[in-house]
Amino acid sequence: MTESRSRMASGSSREFAPPPPSKRPRLLSEPGDGDDPLSAVYARALLGCLCDTEEAQLAAVPAALDDGEPRRQLLALSCVQLLQQAAQQQLQAGTMCERLQEGVCSPAELTPSEPLLALLARDSPLLSCAAGRCLTLSALLVTPERAQPVVEALVAAVLDSERPLEVSHALNALQRLIEQHDEEPGAGGGRPLPAECRAVSVAADPESLAELKCAITAQLENRWIPITQRFCRLLARPEHETEVLAFLRLWATVISVKNNMSIAETKSLYARLEWLLSSLGNDASPHVWRAVLDLYSEVLCYGSTIALQDCVAEEPAGLAHALLRQARTGRLLELVPYERGVRAFAGTDGEAAGDRPLLQKTVLLVLKALAVTVKETRCDSSSDASARSAGGSGSEEQDMVIIERTLREVVRRLDCWIKARLDFHPETPMSEWAVVLLCDQDDYLVEAMLCMLDLSNGLAGRVRLPQDFERAICPHRSFVQFLETVRRDHDLLLDFLVSNETCFLLYLLRYLKAARRSWPRLVAVCGPRMEELMTVLIRLRLSLERLVARDLFPYNVAPLLKLLEKCEELHEHNGQPEPGPS
Numbered sequence: 001m002t003e004s005r006s007r008m009a010s011g012s013s014r015e016f017a018p019p020p021p022s023k024r025p026r027l028l029s030e031p032g033d034g035d036d037p038l039s040a041v042y043a044r045a046l047l048g049c050l051c052d053t054e055e056a057q058l059a060a061v062p063a064a065l066d067d068g069e070p071r072r073q074l075l076a077l078s079c080v081q082l083l084q085q086a087a088q089q090q091l092q093a094g095t096m097c098e099r100l101q102e103g104v105c106s107p108a109e110l111t112p113s114e115p116l117l118a119l120l121a122r123d124s125p126l127l128s129c130a131a132g133r134c135l136t137l138s139a140l141l142v143t144p145e146r147a148q149p150v151v152e153a154l155v156a157a158v159l160d161s162e163r164p165l166e167v168s169h170a171l172n173a174l175q176r177l178i179e180q181h182d183e184e185p186g187a188g189g190g191r192p193l194p195a196e197c198r199a200v201s202v203a204a205d206p207e208s209l210a211e212l213k214c215a216i217t218a219q220l221e222n223r224w225i226p227i228t229q230r231f232c233r234l235l236a237r238p239e240h241e242t243e244v245l246a247f248l249r250l251w252a253t254v255i256s257v258k259n260n261m262s263i264a265e266t267k268s269l270y271a272r273l274e275w276l277l278s279s280l281g282n283d284a285s286p287h288v289w290r291a292v293l294d295l296y297s298e299v300l301c302y303g304s305t306i307a308l309q310d311c312v313a314e315e316p317a318g319l320a321h322a323l324l325r326q327a328r329t330g331r332l333l334e335l336v337p338y339e340r341g342v343r344a345f346a347g348t349d350g351e352a353a354g355d356r357p358l359l360q361k362t363v364l365l366v367l368k369a370l371a372v373t374v375k376e377t378r379c380d381s382s383s384d385a386s387a388r389s390a391g392g393s394g395s396e397e398q399d400m401v402i403i404e405r406t407l408r409e410v411v412r413r414l415d416c417w418i419k420a421r422l423d424f425h426p427e428t429p430m431s432e433w434a435v436v437l438l439c440d441q442d443d444y445l446v447e448a449m450l451c452m453l454d455l456s457n458g459l460a461g462r463v464r465l466p467q468d469f470e471r472a473i474c475p476h477r478s479f480v481q482f483l484e485t486v487r488r489d490h491d492l493l494l495d496f497l498v499s500n501e502t503c504f505l506l507y508l509l510r511y512l513k514a515a516r517r518s519w520p521r522l523v524a525v526c527g528p529r530m531e532e533l534m535t536v537l538i539r540l541r542l543s544l545e546r547l548v549a550r551d552l553f554p555y556n557v558a559p560l561l562k563l564l565e566k567c568e569e570l571h572e573h574n575g576q577p578e579p580g581p582s
């Protein structure tokens with residue numbers, strides 16, 4: 001019986017055994033085929049040199065781009081991209097293969113724009129994406145005059161094309177051109193040139209890259225209104241989500257601080273920001289919402305730019321006003337698709353009901369809008385100080401009462417909105433739960449604390465704050481909660497100071513100044529935890545002094561050390577500064 005069962009089992013296993021895996025079908029032209037000219041060019045592209053390549057082989061590349069066979073077109077695009085990446089790497093190194101320069105940089109005979117633009121419009125994702133990358137590299141390697149037709153064609157595709165793939169990859173190409181980040185090096189881009197290569201000296205021209213960026217911005221400005229109208233209509237249409245996301249990324253890149261272009265240079269690109277807000281609704285996807293929030297946060301770049309400026313530009317201030325109007329009525333907060341967003345993993349703090357990153361972005365954006373609005377009022381009051389001192393009316397006090405009422409209502413709605421979705425105690429003020437909510441994103445956390453600090457400083461002494469509003473924006477509560485979050489570890493504060501990823505130095509300097517001005521309030525907030533807070537600050541000062549003594553700190557930290565010493569004096573003398581010599 002056992003033997004028959006084993007025979008049956010072995011027979012059934014042979015009968016139902018899966019077939020052996022089949023080999024991958026071989027492409028019509030594989031890299032390495034000696035008889036195919038594209039394969040020969042591909043092999044030379046891996047070396048980053050075209051000196052020994054025959055003219056007939058090079059001519060096969062543009063011919064294959066026009067070929068109707070997708071596999072040959074893809075292989076030709078791979079050759080072009082490898083050559084362009086090699087040329088870009090050699091340009092940075094200062095030495096380039098002479099034949100490669102002729103084929104890719106000067107007349108760019110190997111990268112004609114017409115077939116690349118035709119492939120960009122193809123329905124094949126691979127061909128369209130590869131063509132977009134080749135167009136990006138082509139525009140970066142040639143002169144701005146030669147790149148101008150490519151830029152115009154890409155902008156025209158964004159506005160006029162009905163093919164989603166073409167629009168998305170045209171937008172991505174424009175974004176890469178504005179960012180001007182070097183493409184990842186290809187297999188041959190980082191290798192030394194062969195000994196037989198005829199190399200020439202080359203040098204990158206920063207002016208040409210700046211001209212190209214200005215040309216792209218000018219092309220977008222000329223057609224910005226119809227472009228924004230088109231994508232605002234597509235915001236809530238799922239079939240166009242990829243295009244919309246690419247457009248929002250491009251928009252954020254153009255106005256980004258990293259783009260090194262002032263608001264005056266890109267002024268017209270700020271004009272349609274509020275259209276997005278009015279076009280968003282419940283049917284817009286969480287991905288689109290996150291992209292719009294990222295765009296708005298880029299405009300309200302508080303920690304890196306606005307907090308350091310004397311006055312707020314008109315465009316960020318206008319967006320902040322629009323956001324606060326929508327938040328005060330509840331429309332902005334209630335439309336955020338928290339429940340439809342990416343769910344948290346089960347077991348993470350018991351919060352698997354919705355999209356936590358979307359909540360974080362929303363809270364930070366509202367805090368930025370609050371801080372920008374208060375900063376704007378301070379700028380306005382400073383500019384009109386002389387008129388008021390000459391006998392002006394009490395209109396400023398009346399205006400501040402109205403502004404304070406608006407800000408308080410926004411904070412109240414934000415507080416209720418968060419507590420309806422996350423498990424915070426009803427009595428926890430915003431100054432504390434915001435730190436807990438954002439503690440896993442260092443840049444968000446520090447910028448939010450800076451916003452609440454400047455919000456409190458901007459209102460202090462100008463209007464009487466209700467107790468609940470004062471607790472909601474109290475910077476001392478935020479700082480104490482922050483120290484609890486980092487487990488009162490002064491080394492983590494040191495890491496924040498050394499890192500360039502946050503604005504922690506600016507925050508800590510401003511907070512210590514505020515602590516000196518309102519030391520009794522800080523003592524009242526801390527209570528028995530005051531000794532723990534001072535222990536952290538004293539250890540931080542000692543660590544900084546040791547690093548400075550060994551010349552290991554990356555910048556001048558003397559102002560921070562002086563503030564830390566002043567706080568120690570206040571603590572030792574019960575809130576009174578140390579008496580000077582008589």
